[in-house]
Structures are given as C-alpha cells and as structure tokens.
Amino acid sequence: MAISPVVTYDATSNIKVTATKAKSLAVRTNSISNAPNAPPSKPEKGRELAERLNDETKQKYVKDKKLGEGTYAIVYLGHLRADHSSLLAIKKIKVNTEYRDGLSMDAIREVKHLQELSHPNIIALHAVFSSKNQNLNLVLEYLPLGDLEMLIKDSEGIRYGTAEVKAWMGMLGRAVWFCHENFVLHRDIKPNNLLIAADGEVKLADFGLARSFSDPYRPMTYQVITRWYRPPELLFGARFYSGAVDVWSMGTVFAELILRFPFVAGNTDVHQLELICNAIGTPTEENWPGVSKLEGFLKYDKAATIPVRGKDFYLSKFGTAGPVGVDLLMSMLALDPRKRCTARQVLEHKWWSSDPRPTAKEYLPKKGGGAERMGEDLKRRGGEIEDGRGEKVARKLNFDVGKS
Amino acid sequence: MSQMTEDDIYRTSTQYRLWSFTRESLASLRSTTNASAADGVRAAIRSQRTGHAGSGTAREGSNQKPSDPSKEVDCLTVEEEQKLVGFYCVKAIQFADFCEFPTNVKATAVQYLKRFYLSNSPMTYHPKEMMAAALFLSTKTENHYTSLRSFASKLPKTTPESVVAPEFLLTQGLRFTFDVRHPHRGLEGGVMELLALAHGKGQADPESKRSSEQIQEEMVDIQPAKESSKKSRSADDVVRRIQAAHGKAKEVGKSSALLTDAYFLYTPSQIWLSSLFLADEPLTRFYIDTKIPKPSTLKTKLITTLQACAKLLGSSASANPGEAEIKALTKIDKKLFKCRNPEKVDLVGINKAQKRDSEGTGDNGLDEKVIKKRKMEREKSEKEAEDIFGPTLAKEPK
Numbered sequence: 001m002a003i004s005p006v007v008t009y010d011a012t013s014n015i016k017v018t019a020t021k022a023k024s025l026a027v028r029t030n031s032i033s034n035a036p037n038a039p040p041s042k043p044e045k046g047r048e049l050a051e052r053l054n055d056e057t058k059q060k061y062v063k064d065k066k067l068g069e070g071t072y073a074i075v076y077l078g079h080l081r082a083d084h085s086s087l088l089a090i091k092k093i094k095v096n097t098e099y100r101d102g103l104s105m106d107a108i109r110e111v112k113h114l115q116e117l118s119h120p121n122i123i124a125l126h127a128v129f130s131s132k133n134q135n136l137n138l139v140l141e142y143l144p145l146g147d148l149e150m151l152i153k154d155s156e157g158i159r160y161g162t163a164e165v166k167a168w169m170g171m172l173g174r175a176v177w178f179c180h181e182n183f184v185l186h187r188d189i190k191p192n193n194l195l196i197a198a199d200g201e202v203k204l205a206d207f208g209l210a211r212s213f214s215d216p217y218r219p220m221t222y223q224v225i226t227r228w229y230r231p232p233e234l235l236f237g238a239r240f241y242s243g244a245v246d247v248w249s250m251g252t253v254f255a256e257l258i259l260r261f262p263f264v265a266g267n268t269d270v271h272q273l274e275l276i277c278n279a280i281g282t283p284t285e286e287n288w289p290g291v292s293k294l295e296g297f298l299k300y301d302k303a304a305t306i307p308v309r310g311k312d313f314y315l316s317k318f319g320t321a322g323p324v325g326v327d328l329l330m331s332m333l334a335l336d337p338r339k340r341c342t343a344r345q346v347l348e349h350k351w352w353s354s355d356p357r358p359t360a361k362e363y364l365p366k367k368g369g370g371a372e373r374m375g376e377d378l379k380r381r382g383g384e385i386e387d388g389r390g391e392k393v394a395r396k397l398n399f400d401v402g403k404s
Numbered sequence: 405m406s407q408m409t410e411d412d413i414y415r416t417s418t419q420y421r422l423w424s425f426t427r428e429s430l431a432s433l434r435s436t437t438n439a440s441a442a443d444g445v446r447a448a449i450r451s452q453r454t455g456h457a458g459s460g461t462a463r464e465g466s467n468q469k470p471s472d473p474s475k476e477v478d479c480l481t482v483e484e485e486q487k488l489v490g491f492y493c494v495k496a497i498q499f500a501d502f503c504e505f506p507t508n509v510k511a512t513a514v515q516y517l518k519r520f521y522l523s524n525s526p527m528t529y530h531p532k533e534m535m536a537a538a539l540f541l542s543t544k545t546e547n548h549y550t551s552l553r554s555f556a557s558k559l560p561k562t563t564p565e566s567v568v569a570p571e572f573l574l575t576q577g578l579r580f581t582f583d584v585r586h587p588h589r590g591l592e593g594g595v596m597e598l599l600a601l602a603h604g605k606g607q608a609d610p611e612s613k614r615s616s617e618q619i620q621e622e623m624v625d626i627q628p629a630k631e632s633s634k635k636s637r638s639a640d641d642v643v644r645r646i647q648a649a650h651g652k653a654k655e656v657g658k659s660s661a662l663l664t665d666a667y668f669l670y671t672p673s674q675i676w677l678s679s680l681f682l683a684d685e686p687l688t689r690f691y692i693d694t695k696i697p698k699p700s701t702l703k704t705k706l707i708t709t710l711q712a713c714a715k716l717l718g719s720s721a722s723a724n725p726g727e728a729e730i731k732a733l734t735k736i737d738k739k740l741f742k743c744r745n746p747e748k749v750d751l752v753g754i755n756k757a758q759k760r761d762s763e764g765t766g767d768n769g770l771d772e773k774v775i776k777k778r779k780m781e782r783e784k785s786e787k788e789a790e791d792i793f794g795p796t797l798a799k800e801p802k
Contacts (some may be wrong), residue, residue, distance in 0.1 A: 048440075048444070048528065049436075049437060050573075050577045053579065054576055101564075103565075103572075108544050115582070130576060131566070133758065136575075181413065182413060214547070218506070220547075276750070353436075
C-alpha cells in the first residue's frame with residue numbers, strides 16, 4: 001500500500017510532482033492556525049474571523065472576462081492580484097437556482113474532492129471563496145489547450161500515434177489511480193473532462209459526480225457516468241460497485257483515442273448495452289457469474305448470444321496499440337467488473353515499459369483550445385454531452401437516501 | 405519510481421493542513437475567537453442601547469463611546485462556550501441516531517460543529533441552530549441525502565428555512581472543506597488483521613521471523629486485558645477477546661472520539677489504535693509488536709502518543725449529561741440569553757436579506773418597509789429565543 005506504482009518517464013518527473021504539489025499547497029489558503037496572527041482588533045470588530053479569512057482569500061484574485069456560462073456555473077478568466085501574468089480560471093457556481101435544499105450536491109462533491117486531491121494529473125483547486133451574495137467561487141488552475149475530445153475529433157489537423165496515446169493514457173491512468181488511492185470514485189471519465197495544460201499535461205476535471213467509496217452494503221446510484229463511457233454493471237442497475245467503473249471508462253477512452261471516434265456510442269441505455277454485446281460480447285452467467293441477479297439485467301436469446309471477443313478481434317481493430325497494448329485494453333474492458341483490472345494494475349502493466357516509449361509531454365500534439373474551450377468544459381454539469389455529439393443526456397440523479 | 409506513503413497522502417488532506425493543532429494552538433485560537441466575539445456582542449448591544457438598532461448602522465456603532473460602562477455585558481468564557489457546544493454535539497448524535505443516520509454522517513456533523521466553533525462563538529450563533537445545519541450538510545457530504553422537507557420534519561420546532569439559513573455561514577466557517585477523515589474504517593481493518601492472526605492466517609513483519617502458527621499460539625498467552633479477566637485457553641477464546649475489544653473500541657469511536665478534541669490533535673489511525681488500546685492494552689501492544697518487532701524511537705514515540713490519546717478518549721464525560729451538568733448548562737444558557745449578539749439572532753431573516761440584496765437592489769437599496777419588517781422578525785425571534793433552550797433540556801432523559 002505504501003509504494004506508489006506511478007509510472008514516470010524520466011528522472012525529472014518526480015521533481016515536477018513535488019513542485020506542482022508544493023505550488024498548489026502554497027497557493028491554497030493559509031492554515032487556520034495562522035488566524036490568531038491576523039490582528040483581531042482592526043476597526044472592523046463586527047466582522048467575524050471566518051468572514052475576514054474569506055475576504056482575504058477573495059482579495060487575492062481578480063476576475064477578468066467571462067469565458068462561458070451554463071445553467072450550473074459561470075467561468076471567468078482571472079489572475080492573482082499580486083501577479084498580473086498569472087492566469088487562473090474562476091468557476092462561480094450558481095447557488096439557489098432550481099435547488100432549494102441549500103448548497104447543491106454537484107457543488108458539494110466538486111469542492112469536497114478537489115480540496116483533497118492534489119496531483120499533477122488532476123485539475124488543481126487553488127482556493128474557494130464566496131462572494132457576498134453567497135455564491136461559491138472555485139479558483140482553478142488555467143488549462144488553455146482544450147481537451148482530449150478536441151484532439152480526437154480533429155482527424156484532419158491533428159495526427160498522433162501509439163507513443164502519444166501512451167503518454168495521454170499514462171497521465172489518465174495516474175489520475176485515476178490517485179483518486180482510487182484516496183478512496184474517491186470519479187464517475188464521469190470521458191475525453192472532454194480531460195483538459196490539457198499549457199505544457200501538454202493532461203488533467204482530470206469535473207468532479208461533480210464524484211463520491212467516496214461506499215462502505216460495504218451501502219448502496220450507490222447507478223445513474224452516473226456519461227452513457228458511452230458507462231460500464232455494463234451500471235447499465236444493469238448495479239448499486240454496489242467499485243473503482244472498476246472508472247477503469248471501464250478509461251478503457252473506452254483508450255479505444256476512442258485509437259479509433260478517433262467513440263467506441264460504443266448508444267442512443268439509449270438499451271442501445272448502449274446492445275452495442276457493448278456486439279463489440280465485446282454478451283454478458284452471461286458463464287463469463288460473469290452473478291450478472292443475471294442484477295436488477296436491470298436483460299436476458300438475451302441463447303441464439304443471439306455473442307461470445308466474448310478474442311484477442312484477434314481486438315488486434316484487427318486496435319492493432320496500432322500492438323499486442324501488449326491490446327492486452328491492456330482487453331483487461332480494462334472485461335465485462336465482469338471483478339475480472340477487470342484495477343487502476344493500480346493498469347499502471348503496473350508492461351505496456352508502459354515496452355516500445356514505443358511515450359511521447360514527452362512537450363512534444364505532444366497541441367491544438368489551441370483557448371480560454372473559451374476551458375470555459376465550455378468547466379461550465380458543464382456532470383453527465384452532460386455537448387450538442388452535436390449525440391443527444392443530450394439529461395442527468396437524473398436519484399438522490400434517495402443512501403443511494404447517491 | 406516515486407514513492408508516496410499513506411502518511412504523505414494524509415498530509416495533503418485538509419484535515420491535516422487546516423484542522424490539526426497542538427493543544428496550545430487550539431487553546432489560543434479558541435480564546436481569540438471568544439475575545440473577538442465578546443467585543444462584537446458588547447459593541448452591538450451598546451449601539452442598540454444608544455438607539456442605533458438595525459443591522460445597517462450597527463457596524464459603525466463600535467466607534468462610539470459606551471453610553472454606560474457600568475452596564476457592561478457579562479460574556480461567556482471559553483469554558484462555558486465549550487460546554488455548550490459539547491452539549492449540542494451530543495444532541496447531534498442523538499438526533500442522528502433518531503433519524504437512523506449511519507456513523508459517518510453523525511461523526512462528520514459533530515466535527516463540522518466543532519470546527520465551526522473554532523472561529524465562531526455561541527454568543528454570535530447559537531449552537532442549536534448550527535446543529536441542524538451541520539447535520540443536514542453532513543447528510544449531503546456523506547452521500548446520505550435526505551430531502552430538506554423530510555429532514556426538517558423530524559426535528560422539533562424546525563422549518564426547512566431554519567435548517568438551511570445558517571448553511572452558508574457554516575460552510576464559510578468550515579473554510580469550504582467538507583472531507584472529514586474518520587478512524588472507523590481503519591479500526592475495521594485492524595480488527596480484520598487481528599482476527600486473521602488469531603486464525604493462524606496472519607503475517608508479522610518479516611524481521612520478527614515468526615510463522616503464522618507461532619503467532620497464533622502466542623496470542624493465547626497474551627496477558628488478560630484486566631487482572632480480573634479470565635485467561636484465554638484457545639484460539640477461539642482469542643477470537644472472542646478480539647471481538648469484545650472491537651465492540652468497546654467501536655463505542656469509543658462513536659462517542660468520546662467525536663466529543664473530545666481527538667480529531668484536532670491526533671490522526672485517524674492514532675485514534676482507532678488508541679480506542680483499541682483503551683479497550684484492551686495488552687492485545688493492542690501485541691498487534692503493534694507484529695508490525696514493529698524491535699524497540700525503536702519510532703515505537704516509543706508511537707506508544708507515548710497512543711497513551712496520551714487513550715487518556716483523552718477515556719476522560720470524556722458520558723454521552724448522556726447528568727443532572728448536575730444539565731443544571732450547569734441551563735445556567736450557561738441563561739447567561740447566553742443576555743450576551744447573545746442581537747444582530748445575529750435572526751438567521752433566517754439575515755439569510756433572506758443577503759439573497760435579496762444580491763438580487764438587484766444592491767447594498768443600500770433596502771427600503772423602510774424591509775428594515776421595519778426585519779426588525780419585527782428579529783424581535784419576534786428574540787422572544788422565541790427565550791424558550792429555545794429550556795423545554796428541550798427538560799425533556800432530556802435521566
């Protein structure tokens with residue numbers, strides 16, 4: 001448990017890890033234990049300590065232009081008051097819109113988990129403050145180079161190969177491993193939640209659907225993860241699941257990076273399952289013991305059952321990844337979540353140490369997504385698919401007791 | 405290969421970065437908070453006496469000379485604040501049990517209250533109102549969401565508005581950190597390890613060169629938890645002993661671990677090990693020996709820390725306050741009635757006003773009607789405040 005299997009490409013990576021963390025910790029607000037040092041007897045006796053600390057944080061940042069606005073949040077470009085060259089994204093969460101029960105679950109989830117997770121492949125939350133009308137503002141690191149979806153779709157302008165896919169997947173793998181190591185399920189991994197920093201580093205963003213691992217026997221909702229990236233157990237209505245759900249999403253992103261179009265893109269949940277059966281195989285008691293007991297299990301005709309695809313099938317479709325890469329892909333897309341590899345096993349896979357070496361991040365293909373793209377990405381609510389990429393998936397989270 | 409230990413990960417948590425203290429820094433923070441709240445109360449009451457009541461003018465009120473220094477308000481001491489907050493932490497546990505919320509929901513709610521009152525005083529915000537808000541917020545952060553309406557209906561004299569009105573203040577006081585790391589899961593893991601050892605399936609540190617069977621046999625010979633307890637004779641006895649210690653440690657984890665300052669002073673692993681230490685010291689020492697077989701400064705330091713933490717956990721008053729304590733609490737609450745900050749009594753009104761302000765009129769756009777209405781609301785709730793504490797206390801069992 002103690003030793004991280006984080007894959008690093010070169011000797012400098014370790015140093016960068018520490019440097020990024022140190023930076024994000026330093027930018028974050030000071031410890032409350034420093035509070036007594038703040039002069040308590042300023043001429044503002046009516047003001048309370050918490051309020052003053054909040055104002056101190058707020059004063060550190062300046063909002064510039066608006067980058068995007070959605071129903072859930074407004075995203076601004078911003079900078080540090082003390083340093084005009086510093087760039088930041090400030091996400092102002094709209095409080096009290098349709099939701100009357102106080103702070104919304106999306107906001108709580110995002111703030112709760114991003115406050116805890118500091119890792120070079122997870123979007124850094126530098127600070128949180130409130131404006132006087134009780135709106136929450138998240139100060140996030142600025143990621144100006146768009147997201148993986150943009151790169152995947154621009155098959156005319158952007159060319160990349162296995163070495164690049166390996167670099168991106170490595171960064172995604174480390175982000176997911178770190179979430180799981182901290183007992184957090186992301187539950188919305190997809191290419192447009194993978195943002196790209198100025199130096200080419202991939203950062204996992206949007207924690208609006210994330211949650212801590214459930215205790216044994218405590219049910220969770222299965223209405224999570226954008227459909228194309230959702231694993232079969234959730235489509236069958238499983239209420240007890242693990243990090244394996246994120247690993248499946250990672251597998252579908254891997255496949256999409258190679259194919260340059262979504263691997264299994266269903267129009268409805270039933271259609272999604274049908275596509276999974278065709279592409280990977282039909283879930284049965286033989287290849288997935290216990291599957292028929294899941295609430296939403298759909299029985300398939302014996303005659304129509306498609307046997308689980310073998311390595312030849314994957315090699316013909318994903319041959320560019322090489323036999324070792326295909327082996328990793330197959331283990332991420334195992335139907336039975338218990339047979340699927342864990343995030344740790346993903347990082348321990350021999351694909352990373354076999355040829356070709358992953359491209360160094362400074363040589364990865366880039367496409368200027370610009371500030372606006374980040375605005376678009378951050379204003380979204382978890383589980384939404386952008387217009388023009390399949391129909392909108394309205395999120396229906398079931399917030400019944402104990403099932404979120 | 406870079407290495408990251410569990411300790412490294414814990415040190416990145418907000419619980420470590422923002423909510424861990426030494427005894428001294430904790431005491432100093434509390435006394436600063438108390439002094440600054442007392443100043444606020446005195447200023448607000450003075451400005452009210454001089455006839456400048458109303459939330460708009462009160463802030464400037466602090467610049468005025470006290471009209472009658474002999475009538476200076478008698479404010480709560482840090483100890484009195486602590487007692488009061490402690491009482492509402494117990495209340496929070498009782499309400500959570502009544503609503504059948506899981507352990508993590510109630511444990512988080514109690515820590516929210518304790519964290520909030522590090523930078524806020526009960527003289528400014530009454531813990532009764534904050535308690536409901538903390539419990540509701542923790543149902544959301546701990547994934548046990550209950551609709552506000554049904555939540556409010558379970559608490560006496562509580563409306564949905566009064567539950568969420570202080571929520572914003574609460575989140576600000578929590579410095580927008582919602583994650584609380586608990587000792588409960590760690591305890592389960594430790595007990596599983598102990599049971600594996602007792603079943604002859606466990607492993608010790610390779611340095612100790614003991615086989616699983618050897619450890620299993622040695623466990624039978626661990627000296628009893630108390631001199632009066634029976635000696636184990638078989639592996640089954642050892643299993644029963646572990647189960648008994650588990651039960652006791654779990655109780656500690658649900659009561660004194662939450663109610664004392666343990667979370668501020670110790671890490672979750674120190675807390676669960678100390679709970680086990682309190683329940684069965686020889687067994688816990690044996691367990692630690694399987695991890696760190698040889699004497700070392702680390703081991704000495706660990707044992708010293710566990711002893712100090714166990715002492716804290718063992719010292720806590722019972723979860724049900726006795727008659728004398730109730731009397732003392734009633735006295736504190738009577739005193740509080742006279743030293744509450746009059747500007748902060750009506751949280752529902754303040755909350756509404758803040759939202760209304762943000763909707764358009766701007767800062768100074770409050771018209772006479774609104775001010776008058778707010779004043780009336782405030783006076784009404786001040787009247788209600790008189791019986792805020794009494795009746796609930798009287799109903800207290802035993």
